[in-house]
Amino acid sequence: MNERIRVEKSILSENDKLASAARRQFLDRSVVVLNLVSSPGAGKTSLLEKTLQALRTEIRIGLIAGDVQTENDAERLLKAGGESVWPLVTGGACHLDARMVNTVLDGVDLGKLDLLFIENVGNLVCPSSFDLGELMKVVLISTAEGDDKPLKYPAMFRRSGLMVVNKTDLLGMSDFSMQRVIDNARSINPDLEVIATSCRTGAGLEVWFAWLKRLLSPVEL
């Protein structure tokens, strides 16, 4: 094992320990945590804006807005009515890791939240390797990106529980096929759930909201 691989392994193992500790905290406080991942510009912040506007009176939502630079996303989420928004600027790093998220969590009263979104850096590669203690990764893909992306960035789609296909208002403007993107994604991850949305027209958002509410409902025994 060369030095680089050894160091990467030790970084990941340290990350896994921190992520496990975070996951225990989230479970203890019954907070559902979703790690939102995508290419830059697929619409993570827009989806969160719509979610806040629709659900913030019935669900206590917190948001950690990760970015390489700028607090633009955090500012947009505050404007959309977010009361619990924490910017997390990586200062150049290509992904969030559990240590960075921990620095934010130190100032968060988890008892006051039902649902916590962690908006990752826009990057379809690196964030797939870093567990943040989330219940699930949700991967967004925009119809403007091409329907072969699940095949080209398989780790991200393999490690996600839900794929949101966003910008359906642009369908027909390119060769993107909804059936192909679903087939490609499920060839990587047969259990992947799929929801199609347009944050611009509002199409499909009710399905996303219902999905979130189901995730938050106590399990009936």
Next chain:
Amino acid sequence: MNERIRVEKSILSENDKLASAARRQFLDRSVVVLNLVSSPGAGKTSLLEKTLQALRTEIRIGLIAGDVQTENDAERLLKAGGESVWPLVTGGACHLDARMVNTVLDGVDLGKLDLLFIENVGNLVCPSSFDLGELMKVVLISTAEGDDKPLKYPAMFRRSGLMVVNKTDLLGMSDFSMQRVIDNARSINPDLEVIATSCRTGAGLEVWFAWLKRLLSPVEL
């Protein structure tokens, strides 16, 4: 300096050495090398397809098609008439580095090329840190991605010489403003050149072709 930083520095320094050696080779053989970077799905392969179709009879073009997985892009470029196309699958890595490119260059007769495109992995963060010996990085951004991307991923726009704003056929379908994306990019890099294209309608492609031809022209003394 902790172990991680030390290893990263040594990796970059090794990369810089290899990139410098590659750059010398390219100069010796008078090959113009462009490192194409963007988010996933911004249109790097489409732009290269159009470029091959238009210029391959007058310019000897080589293409190294980098991807995390699949040789889809290389296959598309072969179909578009590329005679010198080399797939470069990183097998999970989030960027190309000079060592990977070197493994391809070992089998390339640079004397038979005027222009070599290296199509990087779709990722607006990590590829910015790795010199491949190119003359210039060309960053693509799609109008579907949002006009604040230069501010959120500044390193990539700072280190590029040209920004191609692609998918102009989608202008008006979102809040994307051409003026804002140019202002944002030039606030990071005042010398950045800008070309707007639509690979779908063909708009602006002649400007891109003319830019390439100018780059390939011998300097008049």
